[in-house]
Amino acid sequence: MSRLGGLCPDSAGIPVGHGLCESFLENVTSPERPRPRLSASHAQSVGSDRADRTLADHSTKQALQAAPMKLYGHYISLTTLQVMALLAEKRSSAELALVDVFAGEQKLAAHLARHPFGYIPVLEDGGFTLYETHAILRYLDSRLPGPSHLPTDVHERARMDQWLCIEQNYLLPAAKKVMAREYAKMMKLADPGLALVEEGERELRVVIGEFADWIANRTYVAGDALSLADLCWLADLYKMSALPQMEAIFAGARVEAWWKPLTERTEWKRAVAELASYGPKSPSPP
Amino acid sequence: MSRLGGLCPDSAGIPVGHGLCESFLENVTSPERPRPRLSASHAQSVGSDRADRTLADHSTKQALQAAPMKLYGHYISLTTLQVMALLAEKRSSAELALVDVFAGEQKLAAHLARHPFGYIPVLEDGGFTLYETHAILRYLDSRLPGPSHLPTDVHERARMDQWLCIEQNYLLPAAKKVMAREYAKMMKLADPGLALVEEGERELRVVIGEFADWIANRTYVAGDALSLADLCWLADLYKMSALPQMEAIFAGARVEAWWKPLTERTEWKRAVAELASYGPKSPSPP
Incomplete structure (x- = not known):
């Protein structure tokens, strides 16, 4: 039923990109992409x-x-x-x-x-x-x-906090590099070159691979309920999955079993x- | 009494540098600096x-x-x-x-x-x-x-969380740029050039200026007790303050009234x- 399920949902239609509030540079992708056709x-x-x-x-x-x-x-x-x-x-x-x-x-x-x-x-x-x-x-x-979206168990909460840090410190900076050329073009800045994009792709592969290993046999990032870490990673991967260069990176990353039910939630x-x-x-x- | 008080404590003797666990690159400064002479x-x-x-x-x-x-x-x-x-x-x-x-x-x-x-x-x-x-x-x-080092008041805790994010997203990445050449020399990597260091210095000036404005009339970063944000910012500024290029940046940043009593704590x-x-x-x- 849902058009949002699957690893690369609506990849033809979702306006892709992000405002990386967590860095001095900002990465956004082209505004010309069409809006998703909502059900x-x-x-x-x-x-x-x-x-x-x-x-x-x-x-x-x-x-x-x-x-x-x-x-x-x-x-x-x-x-x-x-x-x-x-x-x-x-x-x-x-x-x-x-x-x-x-x-x-x-x-x-x-x-x-x-x-x-x-x-x-x-x-x-x-x-x-x-x-x-x-x-x-x-x-x-x-x-x-x-209900709170922070696990009450101290070890589970620590794991949630760790994945929030990983999102901020590795996932988003790598994504920023991947999108650096597109951003520069849009903002009429000097082309930062392909090497930076490739570096970002290598880094993304590492961080998404780590996440895939972690999430492979889990329903949620930490504990037995949806936490802030699930929402952050879901939003990131959802937006990023529609980038053409992400396809190869996501292809090997076994995150779908976690991703699919979350994207089917009414709230999402x-x-x-x-x-x-x-x-x-x-x-x-x- | 304390040799740790003041804005640039022991700047001649403290081994300076950091392991930036929050980035793909790591910045450390020369290991040759002498160990601080402890009291x-x-x-x-x-x-x-x-x-x-x-x-x-x-x-x-x-x-x-x-x-x-x-x-x-x-x-x-x-x-x-x-x-x-x-x-x-x-x-x-x-x-x-x-x-x-x-x-x-x-x-x-x-x-x-x-x-x-x-x-x-x-x-x-x-x-x-x-x-x-x-x-x-x-x-x-x-x-x-x-005692916990997280404020119980929801607004004060939010402010602590915000300054923790700023530390991670702006302060440490800027510091990394400032130290990029020294790191490259130590690790026998290509010289990243002066422009990157200067960019880092500009960014550091902004972020430390923001922090100084915030902390000017406060005893602690958030609420009326020491929080995780105080400890993070104190450790960062303490380590960074001994870098030669930090002197000018710290000179205009009015953080001493907050800094001094914290560095005089027995625990610190x-x-x-x-x-x-x-x-x-x-x-x-x-």
């Missing part, structure tokens, strides 16, 4: 206009009334997707305030006042402004009602659809 | 031979008997210092197993079995092996007795002295 159920769940871009169910609306939040991000950003995915798990939502990373808005004064290093996402929760994705995820997990589908709804207009769903 | 009280606190390199007080010995731990690290590594500093705060300790980063041991099979990306530190706690510094810090904070002095005791022999203390 009818996805389209229904996100509303049809900007003013009503919240999850449509009643409990979510109640949560929003209690906690109006604003997320500065972008529909191409994998870290924005991470936050949206957690919000959906928490049956909450936030208004997405688009920071036009293609126009470099993340480096302008208005955004630097929110995030002095010039990245997305940034969360505004009443008078409280927070940047850095992992800090935002941990904050929302504590602050919002519903909602997060993906809601984020995509901020993207460029697409043909009407069938 | 008599420091020397007393760490014992005189490798077999007895634990904190000397009785409560620590008791904790060790209950929880023998091994930390794979290096005396030049700022992330190793972070872990040692938390262990000292918890009145605990671990045997430091030196990974000779100058000989590239962190990339050999024995260490890759512990840390597949080839960095330090790695913690062994009975049968539980954990890598990535922030994961180790969070684990030890939960696992060991004594113990951690610094214990780590240094694994370093090369130095002249006897006066």
Whole structure:
């Protein structure tokens, strides 16, 4: 049923790329890619206009009334997707305030006042402004009602923390290198050369291989429930899987048994659809 | 009294450098720098031979008997210092197993079995092996007795998490660039050029400036007690402050009012002295 299952879901249609809030450089891919063609159920769940871009169910609306939040991000950003995915798990939502990373808005004064290093996402929760994705995820997990996404067992929580660190310290920097040329072209910067991309591909192979070894016989990254590490890795691999050069890297990485059921979760589908709804207009769903 | 107070403590004597476990490259500085000349009280606190390199007080010995731990690290590594500093705060300790980063041991099979990306530190706690510094810090904070170093208030904890992310995503990558030439020389790699070092210096100025603005009127990074973020930033700035090119950057950064009392803590002095005791022999203390 779902068009999101499988290792490289919607690889022809998903707008690919990310805003790497965790580095001095930012990598985004071409904005010209078409928006994913959502299934009818996805389209229904996100509303049809900007003013009503919240999850449509009643409990979510109640949560929003209690906690109006604003997320500065972008529909191409994998870290924005991470936050949206957690919000959906928490049956909450936030208004997405688009920071036009293609126009470099993340480096302008208005955004630097929110995030002095010039990245997305940034969360505004009443008078409280927070940047850095992992800090935002941990904050929302504590602050919002519903089950926590941090394992209670000290060893399982440590393993979750380790995979969050690996995501930040190895996966995203390698991905940044892989996308360096595309980013430079888009931003009219000097071509950083093929060697950097190849270095990134080698590094990605190592880190995704390590993750595949770890996740091979597990349902979740740590413990017996979905944690922040699952959401981060899922969003990253989901966005990255549609990159042409990722196909060979993912082909050998046995992550599908973990990946498939997670991408079939209602909450995940909602997060993906809601984020995509901020993207460029697409043909009407069938 | 203390030789550790001040913005650039012992800048002539501290062995400077770090093992950046949070990147694919590793930056260390020359091993030829002399070991710091410890004060008599420091020397007393760490014992005189490798077999007895634990904190000397009785409560620590008791904790060790209950929880023998091994930390794979290096005396030049700022992330190793972070872990040692938390262990000292918890009145605990671990045997430091030196990974000779100058000989590239962190990339050999024995260490890759512990840390597949080839960095330090790695913690062994009975049968539980954990890598990535922030994961180790969070684990030890939960696992060991004594007050937690995570704020209980959700907003204060979020702020701590944010500064931990900034340390990992901006401070350490910038420091790595600053030290890139020295590292390349030591490892007999191609000179990465002055431009990279200058880029790192610009980035360091931004991130340390942001930190200085934040910490200017605060005793601690988040809340009203020492947190993991204080220990990380303290260890980083302490190790980095002795680099010649850091002097100008630190000169304008008003971090001393936060820094000075923290470096005067008994626990901090113990951690610094214990780590240094694994370093090369130095002249006897006066």
